[in-house]
Amino acid sequence: MSTGMEQLYQQLILDHAKHPAHRGAQEAYDVEVHHVNPTCGDEVTLRVRLDAGAAGGPVIGELTWTGQGCSISQASASVMSQAVAGGSVEHALALSDDFRELMDSRGVLPEKFEGDGLAEEMEDAVAFVGVARYPARIKCALLGWAAMKDAVAQAAATTTTGEDGR
Template identity: 35%
Template sequence: MPELDELYQELILDHAKRPRNFRVPEGADRRAEGFNRLCGDRITLFLRLEDGVVRDAGFQGAGCAIFTASASLLTEAVKGKSEQQAEDLFRRFHALVTGHADQAQMETLGKLAAFGGVSAYPVRVKCASLAWHTLKAALSGNGAPVSTEE
């Protein structure tokens, strides 16, 4: 039986209650929207890039605790990352929440490792990964809204 406090870790509850970077960053030049049809999670993600590096990130939207904390921690984690590094981070994060991450990958995730408990709750993987899918859309810059139902 999965342990509930593995899913709702302190760090996640904290970011869910007080999301960081819950704002539209000044000078944002990338923007993408994401939507989770199942539970109605909704996000608009904003980025400011300089020379291919994320200098600022923020989001608006509403959703469950896993979603909100994930979006909040994402905006912290991608600052200073190149597009390539950000996408690579998403790959490792996705491996984590789907239960496929190895020890080496876990160690490189920092605070994001708090989402390790999600893998025991398959229906919640979408909540954890919506902001990241939206990040990918913002970076690729095609502007099409992202849905977790793809």
């Protein structure tokens, strides 16, 4: 990866950390989860509300988060929320798996992310490819994504059983 791209990705991460998307605590939600990175103390609290999708599967009707920690954890939560809010749960889980693969890449962008396809779909998430070179920071980048997967699973179980998560 060129130095210019690395600088662009670093700037994108800093921008998301300073101006995070979907940060806040919505009032109407199905589930709230709180995840902590025990290695460094990063924290993310995520609230999600699922809605019925047009195709019958659930969609992420609303997703908000609050947290504290390093720029990487906060920026990654912001990027995750932008990528999955309003989309299907199935798509959000697939993006989470793709992000995990990106974090397992050791800093080399996997071929499937090159070109217009998946890289565009992953939006700003590909900016974290450089983080994958630093094993101690991978947990920081994955924190928000893990919280989203947990929240979506709990919300799906809650809406299936009819329980109220508040």
